[in-house]
Each structure stands twice: as structure tokens, then as C-alpha cells.
Amino acid sequence: MGGRRRLGSLVAMPFPRPVRVALGLCVLGALSIAASVGGAAAWASHSSEGRLQTVAGVEPHDVAIVLGAEVLSDGTPAKFTAARLDVAIKLYKAGKAKVLVVSGNNSAEHHRETTNMRRYLVARGVPSAKIVEDAAGNDTYDTCIRARNTFGITSAILVSQTYHLPRAITACRSLGVDAVGVGDSSVAKLRFWRTGVLREYPANVKLALDVLRGAGPEVAEPPSRAVADALGR
Template identity: 30%
Template sequence: MANKNKRKEVVGVLAGVLFTACLLVGIVILSCHVRIRNYAKELVYDDTEQIPENKVGLLLGTTPMLKNGRSNLYFDYRIEAAAELYKSGKIKYILISGDNRRRNYNEPEEMKKALLMYHIPDSVIVLDYAGLRTLDSVVRAREIFGQDRFTVISQRFHNERALFLAGKHGIQAVGFNARDVDTYAGFKTRIRELLARVKVFIDLATRKQPRHLGEPIPIP
């Protein structure tokens, strides 16, 4: 009987510890999410008429196809938004920043091909093959491409994080929101985004820098 009571006590203590740990993790995640959202709420735009002009639009990379072979709507909608912003006259150049680490995987080139289909001139498209993470894309836009103010182009949740990073690195940026993907299709992405927002604060605390820097590449 004594052993059974002792086991119950141990289980109760472990359950309490687990609950407290989960609660603390939840508070941290929520706090990071709210801080980033609140910072960016006045810096994101859905309408080309309202958004201020900038020389460069930073188009954040993603893959055109999902693992199941379907088209990636995040990709399609970002291309659509970048083309709309350029044709509205609110940007003069499109800097595409994405991943090119693996053979047969080249986000910037795929996005460039898609933009050309929208009749965006080749001469205004600039490629950054070392945008391995949002942090890399944002910081490299200044350190490599010489832009200390620009317009970020992605879905709103992604823009918010990019703008927060930009602000913390002394960059003046606004965001143009691409159409979002419905909640069901984008559920996994939203979960990853919550964790990515926590990673933002870890990166800032550790003064994380882009994996690759290098020689300046000026945009005319």
C-alpha cells in the first residue's frame, strides 16, 4: 500500500513538472509571436496604393513544388505579389533571395523563371543564391547588395518575422503581403513559423550572422 501511494506521489510530481514545463514553453512561444506581430503591424501592406516606394523588393525564396508533386501556393502567390508590386511602380528591382545548396534545387532561378512568365524584365531581377534562411536574406540584402531600406515580399506571417529581423539589424523595411494559403493546407507551415519566431530571439541573443557573406554586389 505504501509503495502504491509512493508511486502515485511520484507520478503526481512528474505530471506537475511536465505541466509547468509545457506552460513555460507555451508562454515563451506566445511571447515571441506577439512581439514580432506587434512590431510589424504598421509595416505590412496588402494594397499597392498604400505601400511606400522603395528601390528594391526583396522576394523571399521557396520551392515551386511540394514533396507530393503539387504546386506550392506560397511560391505562386509570392511571384504574383512581386509582379504586382513591380508593375505598380512601387519597386524598381526584384532581389530574389533563396536556397541553392543542393543539386537540382535552386529557388532563385525557379522564381526568376516564374517572374519572366509575368513579363518582368530580366534586367531588373537580381539573384542571391545564399539566402539560406530569412536572417541570411535580410542581412545579405544590406551587407552584399547595399540596400539599407527595401520592401520584403512574402506571406504576411513571413514578412512580420523578416521585418522584425530587419529592424533589429538597423534596416528600414516594409512588407508587401502575398496572398496566404488556407489554414488547412498551411497548418504545418504555421507551426514551423511559431518555432521560427522563437529562433529569431535565439539568433539575436547569439548575434547570429549569415552563413555566407563576401564581396559587394551593387544594384544599379
């Protein structure tokens, strides 16, 4: 009986104050992270609302921007990348975009993403003169800020997988590019799709922080006439 009373009193004893403080901070931290993730996701969803279009339904634009993704070591665009490029080809051939900007990391380490994206498009009937490479579009934020500051693009169709477009549209709109998106979902059954969807949550938070602090691009370059020249202006 006495043993049970002692056990009960031990169970009822409160945690020491330092432990309570630590637990409280952990809870507050978890709540803050959840609020940040949820808030950033809601921001991206709201900013892109009504801006996800189809090839048939999107209004014609001067420019469509293909956001880069993996290129294999032999120069072949990976399935996700090829699917984006296929959407861009449809936009061009339907007269919905006059010029295609392929944006990515064109370093040897990344297997010359934009060079090989251009090659893929040309092999499928897009004139090389109507393709512009953004060889330093190293991520979504950089693609958008360079579209505005380097290439002078103020309005564009963005091309990526559908789960990526809310963040991409939000990034470009926040940086001065009036963007809509035409997405691909043909690769939705591939394993990476689920990973990509989950990745958007922390990526939305990073985007919000980049916009708030006015981050510049990783590679800043003087203004380029490449897009204007491709448009014949």
C-alpha cells in the first residue's frame, strides 16, 4: 500500500522548471514552424488563384518560361524536364508563346541544362532563334528575378509540373512578372512527384523569406536584349 502511494506521488510530481521551460519552447517552436509553413502555403495558393491555365485556354503571350529541372549525364532531359518541354512545344505550336525561355543551371556539373533543353526543343521543331537560354536560372526565385531584371520580361506563361506552379507564379508576381502557368501532370505517377509535392512546403517558406529580405539573384548580369531580339523588337 505504502509503495503504491510513493509510486503515485512520483508520477504526480511536476517536471523541474528547466524541463518545463524546454518543453514549452519546443511546443512554441513547433507551432511557429507549423504557422510559417501553413501561412506560406496559403500565400502561394492565394497569389496563384485563377492563374493555372491549359494550353487551349491560356491567353497568348510573347514569352513562355520553362523552369529547368534535371538533365541526365548523357544530355537527355529527365522525364520531368522533358514533360515541361513538351508543354512548351505545344504552347509554341499553338501560337500561345512567340519565344520560349529555357531557364536552368548550365554548368557542367548540372549537365548543361539549358543547352540540352534548347537541343530538345529544336529537335522537335521549335526554331533556335525563338529560344532564349537563361543559363543562370539556378532556382525558381532566380528564374523570376532574372526574367524581370536581366531579360526585361514583365509578363509570361510559366511551364512546370502542376504542383510547382503556385510557388513559381507567386515568385514571379512578387518580383514584377505578371505570370500565369500551364502545368504538366503526365508524370504524376513517378516516384519523385510525391517528393516534389512535399518539397513545396519548405520551399514556400524560403520564397517568403527571400521576398521579405529582397534577395538578389545568385548571378546578377547586365540587361540582355536576347528576348527582345528573339521577338524582333
